[in-house]
Amino acid sequence: MSHYRWFRAGDLNAFFALMFDNVANLVILASILIGAFQFPREIVLYRMVPGTAVGVLIGDLIYAWMAGRLARRTGRDDVTAMxxxxxxPSIFGMSxxxxxxxxxxxxxxMLAWKIGMAVTVLAGVFKIALSFAGNRVRxxxxxxxxxxxxxxxxLALIGVLPLLKVFADPVPGMLALSILLVTLVARMRLPWxxxxxxxxAxxxxAAFYLLREIHLGSPLLTGAGPVSMALHPAFPWPSFAFLGGLSKAWAFLPIxxxxxxxTVVGGIDNTESAAVAGDEYDTRAILLTEGFCTLAAGLCGGVVESTPYIGHPAYKSMGAGAGYAILTGLFIGLGGMLGFLPFFVGAIPAxxxxxxxxxxxxxxxxQAFLASPKRHGVAVAISLLPSLAFLVVLQVNAVISAVGAQISQITGETGESLHALILLSNGFIITAILWGAATAELIDRRFRHSAFYLxxxxxFCLFGVIHSPTAQGTFVLPWQAGSTLPWHFAAAYLLAAVAAGGACLLKRETDAPEVFEEGI
Incomplete structure (x- = not known):
């Protein structure tokens, strides 16, 4: 192939999808820090947001270049950028x-901002170090x-949570969702x-503002509506300002x-997802870019990690190439620097x-079900459960904070269930991979492999990587955890490993189908 089309019609759809996703995350960051903590607006909007946007700008441009390189190497013109x-999740954690x-x-x-910068820089270095194991894990x-x-x-973060916004304002939300499903799921072409x-969008x-104009807006909306913001250019440059918060940043690393x-595990997952869709990227390069962008954002004043996004197959189904990543990077990056991003965000209802x-x-x-072997359907299903726990905990925490209560005040069976949900949700992505892998190996009767994952x-339980006993889900040392829960969970997983490994000693059901044959 002598020419790769960097821009195509499908890039417009994909651009608006990816751009709106990033914009929504920046709005969440600003609303939490300014609204919940009364952080100075000027620092959030004109120091944190521009620096954070730098990571998106660099990362999307690199991923677009990687798509072009993959197209040249494979001779294909349908390559979609990551x-x-x-x-x-890190927005909530950092905030x-x-x-x-x-x-x-x-x-x-200023010191709190520098602490956030330092944590982001250290996170970038940590992710770069882990990137070299990506291909092996995959x-x-x-x-x-x-x-x-x-x-x-x-399902939890980009399915249910946004759906709550749709139902909070159902007329514009359902109208927008219906048009999207007609055009992208039913693949019906709009005029021109x-x-x-x-x-x-x-x-x-239009529906939102029309209803607002005639005073028929949704009664569920409690805010006063979008607020416009004045343009305020801010040009972030790499610096060593993060060193001012480095001494205090170490205490926040367990969080x-x-x-x-x-995000590293998610990057591995997303690379596999892209491969299933037809675009075989090098996992190490994807993860190195992710770490480098996080590091660059921290050096420029950013406080949020950059990461490969879930949804490559969706963007590919839109007919996107590399242009949507270029446009998103430029819009978010230049928007943060020139100041039109906060202004643009203020006019858009969620x-x-x-x-x-x-x-x-x-x-x-x-894709999780369709691209996995049919016999592994149960393994995919069990992988969904920890994310559902995280979703419930996220909402319960919001409710408890809103009424001024604390989780420790909830006792009885309700308190027991809530604490169990928190334990299940801590480290939910890694838990999902371990459960899914152990189950898939069981289905294929590779019992020793299943036991290995357990x-x-x-x-991981001993050190709080999963099922951390702390309220923030941080790493722990089992002898300093202040609880015996790490030991209990470690023992439980070891017993499960014994059961899985010992299954090789059992006799197979003679009337059971060969579940490891494809199609059954």
């Missing part, structure tokens, strides 16, 4: 567990585990080949690094753009 953006508490503790906004772990874990995240994602925005580890995320979540969930789970 999507990259801001990691949603609620790092920057916000640091500000309340020090009463120094070659060993069953596909059902990789796709099932990312399918669970798609208009991009479905754009028309979906515009229709939702931040589990999120970084999850219900109008949430359907884009819902669609991407549906594509990811469907023994790995036991080791």
């Amino acid at each position: 999507p990259l953006g801001l990691n949603a 609620f567990a790092v920057i916000g508490p640091a500000y309340l503790l020090t009463h120094d906004a 070659s060993i772990v069953p596909r059902a585990a990789l796709l099932g874990s990312i399918g669970g995240a798609g 080949r208009l991009p479905g994602a754009l028309i979906s 515009l229709a939702g925005i 931040a690094l589990p999120f970084s580890l999850s 219900s109008a753009i949430a359907p884009v995320l819902v669609y991407i979540g549906l594509e990811v969930i469907a 023994v790995t789970g036991a080791l």
Whole structure:
């Protein structure tokens, strides 16, 4: 192939989908820090946001270049770039567990910002170091585990959560979602080949403002509506300002690094997802880019990790190439620097753009089942469960905080169930991979391999990588955890490993079908 089409019609749909996703995450970051912690608006919007946007700019441009290189190497013209953006879970982690508490503790906004920078820089270095094991992990772990874990995240974080925004304002939300499903799922073409994602968002925005104008807006909406912001250019440059917060940043690493580890695992999952869709990227290169972008963002004042996004198959089904990644990187990067990004965000109701995320979540969930061997359906299904626990815990925590209560105050059977949910949700992506892999190996009657994943789970339990006993889900040392739960969970996983490994001594059911044959 002598020429790769960098821009094509499908890039418009994909651009609006990926751009709106990143914009929504930046809005969440700003609303938490400014609204919940009264962090100075100027630092959040014109220092943190521009620096964070740098990571997206660099990463999407590199991923677009990688798509062109893959197209030249394979001779194919249908290569789709990997999507990259801001990691949603780490936004909650950095806001609620790092920057916000640091500000309340020090009463120094600049110091709290530098602590956030330092944590982001260290997370980038950590992710770069882990990237060299990416290809090895992907070659060993069953596909059902990789796709099932990312399918669970798609279900919880980019499926259900955005759907709540749709139902909070149902008229514009359902209108936008219906147009999106008609154009992207039923694949019906709009007049003049208009991009479905754009028309979906515009229709939702128009319905929102029309209802607001005639005073028939949704009674579920408690806010006063979108707030416009004045343009305020800010040009971030790499610096060593993070060193001012480095001495205090180490204390927050047990909180931040589990999120970084999850993004690395997610990057491996997403690379496998792209391979299933037909684009075979090098896992190490994908993860190195992710780590480098996080490092660059931290050096430029950013406080949120960059990560490969869930949903490559969805963007590919839209007919996207590399152009959508280029456009997204330029829009987010230049928007943060020139100041039009906060202004643009202020005019968009969440219900109008949430359907884009819902669609991407549906594509990811469907791929987890369709691209895995049919016999591994149970393994995919069990991989979804930890993400559902994380979703419930996220909402319960929001409710408890809103009423001024604490989880420790809830006792009885309800309190027991809630604490169990928290334990299940801590490290949910890694838990999903271990459960899915162990189950897939059981289905194939590779009992020693199944036992290996369970023994790995036991080791992870001891140090809080999964099922951490701390409220923040941080790493622990088992002898300093202040609880015997790590030992209990480690023992439970070891017993499960014994059961799985010992299954080779049992007789097979003579009337059972050969479940390891394809198609059964």
